[in-house]
Amino acid sequence: MNPTTSTLVTDLYELTMAQAYLEQGMDGPAVFEFFVRQLPAHRNFLMTAGLEQVLAFLSQLQVTQEELAWLDQSGRFSSELLHFLEALRFTGDVEAMPEGTICFPHEPIIRIVAPLPQAQLVESRVMNLLNFQTMVASKAARSVLVAGGKPLIDFGLRRAHGAEAGLFAARASYLAGFAGTATVLAGMVYGIPLYGTMAHSFVQSHEDEILAFEHFAHTQPDNVVLLIDTYDTETAADKVVVLAKLLKAEGITIKGIRLDSGDLADHARKVRRILDEGGVPQAQILASGNLDEYCVRDLVHSHAPIDSFAVGTAMTTSADAPSLDCAYKLQEYLGRPCRKRSEGKATWPGRKQVYRYHSGDGRLDHDIITTLTDQLPGEPLLQSVMKGGYRVASSPGLAELRDHTAAQLRQLPESLRALEIVPAYDVRISPALQSLAQTVDRSF
Amino acid sequence: MNPTTSTLVTDLYELTMAQAYLEQGMDGPAVFEFFVRQLPAHRNFLMTAGLEQVLAFLSQLQVTQEELAWLDQSGRFSSELLHFLEALRFTGDVEAMPEGTICFPHEPIIRIVAPLPQAQLVESRVMNLLNFQTMVASKAARSVLVAGGKPLIDFGLRRAHGAEAGLFAARASYLAGFAGTATVLAGMVYGIPLYGTMAHSFVQSHEDEILAFEHFAHTQPDNVVLLIDTYDTETAADKVVVLAKLLKAEGITIKGIRLDSGDLADHARKVRRILDEGGVPQAQILASGNLDEYCVRDLVHSHAPIDSFAVGTAMTTSADAPSLDCAYKLQEYLGRPCRKRSEGKATWPGRKQVYRYHSGDGRLDHDIITTLTDQLPGEPLLQSVMKGGYRVASSPGLAELRDHTAAQLRQLPESLRALEIVPAYDVRISPALQSLAQTVDRSF
Numbered sequence: 001m002n003p004t005t006s007t008l009v010t011d012l013y014e015l016t017m018a019q020a021y022l023e024q025g026m027d028g029p030a031v032f033e034f035f036v037r038q039l040p041a042h043r044n045f046l047m048t049a050g051l052e053q054v055l056a057f058l059s060q061l062q063v064t065q066e067e068l069a070w071l072d073q074s075g076r077f078s079s080e081l082l083h084f085l086e087a088l089r090f091t092g093d094v095e096a097m098p099e100g101t102i103c104f105p106h107e108p109i110i111r112i113v114a115p116l117p118q119a120q121l122v123e124s125r126v127m128n129l130l131n132f133q134t135m136v137a138s139k140a141a142r143s144v145l146v147a148g149g150k151p152l153i154d155f156g157l158r159r160a161h162g163a164e165a166g167l168f169a170a171r172a173s174y175l176a177g178f179a180g181t182a183t184v185l186a187g188m189v190y191g192i193p194l195y196g197t198m199a200h201s202f203v204q205s206h207e208d209e210i211l212a213f214e215h216f217a218h219t220q221p222d223n224v225v226l227l228i229d230t231y232d233t234e235t236a237a238d239k240v241v242v243l244a245k246l247l248k249a250e251g252i253t254i255k256g257i258r259l260d261s262g263d264l265a266d267h268a269r270k271v272r273r274i275l276d277e278g279g280v281p282q283a284q285i286l287a288s289g290n291l292d293e294y295c296v297r298d299l300v301h302s303h304a305p306i307d308s309f310a311v312g313t314a315m316t317t318s319a320d321a322p323s324l325d326c327a328y329k330l331q332e333y334l335g336r337p338c339r340k341r342s343e344g345k346a347t348w349p350g351r352k353q354v355y356r357y358h359s360g361d362g363r364l365d366h367d368i369i370t371t372l373t374d375q376l377p378g379e380p381l382l383q384s385v386m387k388g389g390y391r392v393a394s395s396p397g398l399a400e401l402r403d404h405t406a407a408q409l410r411q412l413p414e415s416l417r418a419l420e421i422v423p424a425y426d427v428r429i430s431p432a433l434q435s436l437a438q439t440v441d442r443s444f
Numbered sequence: 445m446n447p448t449t450s451t452l453v454t455d456l457y458e459l460t461m462a463q464a465y466l467e468q469g470m471d472g473p474a475v476f477e478f479f480v481r482q483l484p485a486h487r488n489f490l491m492t493a494g495l496e497q498v499l500a501f502l503s504q505l506q507v508t509q510e511e512l513a514w515l516d517q518s519g520r521f522s523s524e525l526l527h528f529l530e531a532l533r534f535t536g537d538v539e540a541m542p543e544g545t546i547c548f549p550h551e552p553i554i555r556i557v558a559p560l561p562q563a564q565l566v567e568s569r570v571m572n573l574l575n576f577q578t579m580v581a582s583k584a585a586r587s588v589l590v591a592g593g594k595p596l597i598d599f600g601l602r603r604a605h606g607a608e609a610g611l612f613a614a615r616a617s618y619l620a621g622f623a624g625t626a627t628v629l630a631g632m633v634y635g636i637p638l639y640g641t642m643a644h645s646f647v648q649s650h651e652d653e654i655l656a657f658e659h660f661a662h663t664q665p666d667n668v669v670l671l672i673d674t675y676d677t678e679t680a681a682d683k684v685v686v687l688a689k690l691l692k693a694e695g696i697t698i699k700g701i702r703l704d705s706g707d708l709a710d711h712a713r714k715v716r717r718i719l720d721e722g723g724v725p726q727a728q729i730l731a732s733g734n735l736d737e738y739c740v741r742d743l744v745h746s747h748a749p750i751d752s753f754a755v756g757t758a759m760t761t762s763a764d765a766p767s768l769d770c771a772y773k774l775q776e777y778l779g780r781p782c783r784k785r786s787e788g789k790a791t792w793p794g795r796k797q798v799y800r801y802h803s804g805d806g807r808l809d810h811d812i813i814t815t816l817t818d819q820l821p822g823e824p825l826l827q828s829v830m831k832g833g834y835r836v837a838s839s840p841g842l843a844e845l846r847d848h849t850a851a852q853l854r855q856l857p858e859s860l861r862a863l864e865i866v867p868a869y870d871v872r873i874s875p876a877l878q879s880l881a882q883t884v885d886r887s888f
Contacts, residue, residue: 001633002446002448002449003448003607003608003610003611003629003633004446004447004448004606004607004608005446006607006629008628008629008632009601009607009610009611009627009628009629010601010627010628010629011599011601011602011626011627011628011640012626012627012628012631012638012639012640013626013640013641013642013643014643015628015640016640016641016642016660016663016664016667017642017643017645017646017660019663019664020642020646020659020660020662020663020664021649023659023662023663024659026649030645030649032645067632070632074631076638078663116649120643120645120646123602123643123645124601124602125607127602127603128601128602128603128604128606128607128610129606131602131603132604132605132606155455157453157454157455157568157572158455158567158568158571158572158575158772159571159572159575159767159768159770160572160576160605161576161604161605161606161608161609161612161761161766162448162572162573162576162605162606162607162608162609162611162612163447163448163450163453163569163572163606163608164447164448164605164606164607164608164609165605165606165608165609166447166453166572167447167453167606168605168606169605182455182456182457183453183454183455183456184452184453184454184455184456184459185447185450185452185453185454187456187518188452188511188514189445189447194456194520195456196455196456196457196459196460197457197460198457198460198461198464199457199458199461199564199567200773200774200784200786201461201474201476201564201567201773201774201782202457202461202464202564204774204777204782204783204784205465205470205474205560205774205777205782207780215464215467215468216460216461216464218464218467219460219463219464219467219522220460220463220464223460229786229787230784230785230786231785231786232785260786261786261787261788261789262786262787262788313767317605317761317766317767318766319766319767322605322761322762322763322766323603323757323761323763324603326603328602329644329645330644330645330648330649333648333649336651338645338648338649339648340644340648340674341674341675341676342644342673342674342675342704342705342706343673343705343706344705344706345705
């Protein structure tokens with residue numbers, strides 16, 4: 001059983017509703033859009049991610065015989081629904097912002113147009129996929145913005161929410177501009193560069209710290225990065241100096257050391273001095289240990305001699321905003337625009353496009369959300385990515401997506417690059433869309 | 445590729461260290477313990493969960509031919525490591541607290557004793573599995589404690605961090621005392637009771653709200669739970685009353701309604717009155733919409749006529765504490781106890797047991813953490829669950845585990861049941877363990 005490909009990763013009501021739609025012959029074209037209602041705390045922008053996984057999910061949508069048998073024996077579902085599920089393939093159209101696009105609340109990130117039962121059934125997993133990676137990319141981009149070009153590495157697997165979260169967090173952070181990850185499977189599946197050092201247990205399993213360092217160097221002569229805070233950081237740095245001389249005779253160079261506890265800036269300065277004076281100037285300093293974008297910024301501002309940063313739990317779990325206030329809402333059925341008016345949760349109706357406008361220096365100036373038929377000048381952000389269940393182009397590689405992401409980050413206005421909350425970016429609702437909303441409201 | 449069963453869901457350094465261990469012939473017995481360093485914010489206790497998935501992972505530990513081929517072509521690893529991985533099976537012993545046990549910081553939740561390269565290699569995934577479910581069960585238990593016996597349902601899949609997180613959150617919350625989940629695959633895989641109603645899109649896809657309700661009732665005559673907040677809650681309640689009369693003639697009973705927005709207590713009172721006066725007293729009220737344990741407590745205290753609660757994102761992501769400060773630490777190698785002394789991260793050395801003591805009324809009074817050889821009176825919390833890679837007993841079913849959990853919650857002292865933070869539970873370090881720590885420190 002592989003939960004990451006199962007169509008039953010869905011809410012019960014998706015099946016129940018599909019059954020009702022089928023019973024009523026309601027299989028006309030439905031239009032759903034995924035968007036975020038409001039920015040989470042501590043965010044000035046969002047960065048889209050997860051589209052690739054959504055398209056893979058839709059392309060491979062099917063229910064297995066084992067799942068069908070279980071649904072059947074549950075006695076909950078009609079034979080009509082079971083037949084529908086047995087034959088299920090996704091046949092719809094998808095328009096979306098490319099992954100790595102900067103976006104804002106109320107802007108549709110993806111639109112799915114498909115027969116109603118299909119478009120409804122995929123809701124839970126589409127949200128599950130887009131919420132997580134968009135949330136992580138949006139968080140990771142903040143570290144990228146303040147790291148001053150120093151490499152960032154994802155160390156978050158152990159506290160990611162399950163295996164898939166670990167894998168997706170590695171992908172979303174790499175997309176946002178991280179240099180790589182420690183998660184091996186992400187290297188295999190996505191080709192993301194892998195980074196790693198050693199654990200405290202490695203040092204502890206040896207009777208002597210310097211012996212642990214020496215063994216490690218002999219095993220990984222091309223990647224000697226030593227963890228030096230197991231007992232006393234500066235004492236360990238002295239040992240690294242001694243070891244460096246011994247290893248030099250064997251042609252092995254110490255590539256770096258890792259600091260994982262205490263006052264990282266202070267330790268980095270002391271250790272840098274010890275290494276430089278001890279003739280090990282080439283050894284770089286990697287900092288880790290409960291880092292987030294604020295720590296990274298402060299360490300960079302302090303001019304601490306740290307060369308790279310490993311960011312784990314805070315980024316992987318998006319600890320200060322572990323979910324997005326996102327929604328996947330029906331915007332049109334059988335050509336009739338819809339609008340939800342629940343208190344505090346009202347939505348803009350119909351198929352929409354987002355147009356982006358830049359200021360003279362190429363930075364983002366404002367966006368306009370309008371109806372799809374209301375064609376404006378400006379850069380339209382949603383593009384067709386799937387037609388009739390087939391992708392319109394092969395999937396862009398992560399290298400290409402990272403170029404897009406980097407360009408997007410360069411276009412951020414200076415104010416939005418801050419970690420602190422600044423006045424919201426200017427997102428306008430066009431007269432055409434406002435008028436459509438009024439028309440929809442009048443029809444009730 | 446199934447990330448949920450892949451041994452490559454691990455950090456690069458686990459492989460690197462295993463290679464170094466093999467090269468040095470360091471495959472003696474190693475003892476690792478998993479524990480939480482400190483309670484997260486907003487928690488008075490933890491509830492263990494995830495052991496079943498850890499044992500399944502260890503039982504099935506292996507590297508596939510595809511993974512081996514990829515590792516080989518990466519050029520990073522020695523042929524000795526690749527041969528080790530090819531033959532890899534877990535042959536160690538595991539002792540652990542049963543799932544659903546109340547526990548506290550520094551108490552070992554699980555101990556793994558295995559040849560060093562094996563015990564090291566499983567670190568990342570063991571932590572990944574235990575961190576998430578323990579975190580969710582600990583959060584979910586808080587809702588259970590304040591719900592006054594009213595059923596709680598997991599609605600969190602869409603904002604869970606991936607598919608596995610959705611599945612595990614359904615399991616952990618059910619273990620903690622939730623009545624069920626909306627996640628269909630959790631019904632299939634774990635036999636957890638499924639609950640569901642309808643989405644706003646179902647109402648919107650119909651031209652008229654009452655028509656949507658009627659269609660739903662005809663499709664699900666045994667489970668007519670209607671979502672009434674798409675447009676105007678009380679107006680919709682009036683429609684429910686009208687519909688109830690029509691359906692009665694067909695022998696269909698309206699089982700309930702769902703409120704998902706606005707002032708839930710106020711809407712519940714108004715809707716209850718409308719339903720009661722309209723002759724639909726049997727229809728229950730389910731509340732949902734960004735609920736957490738605080739909302740549940742306040743709604744229960746307000747005596748709002750709400751019969752059950754759907755709790756989603758806040759519980760599934762453990763939003764106020766989306767990770768545990770947990771560790772998997774080497775405590776002994778080749779019979780030599782170890783201790784990490786990194787600043788702010790020092791650990792207690794050696795193999796340990798936790799003894800629990802109850803007060804006269806059966807409630808928890810205090811715990812003592814001591815060395816494994818220091819046998820005390822009191823209830824020992826860690827039990828043998830795996831020997832030589834084989835489980836010592838078949839896995840307990842969720843029903844049995846839920847009984848254990850319920851008993852554990854009954855044993856909570858009144859003060860620890862509060863949602864607010866209270867003075868910490870009394871966890872003592874025995875003289876024997878303190879003495880061992882001093883001995884270990886002196887050896888450096």
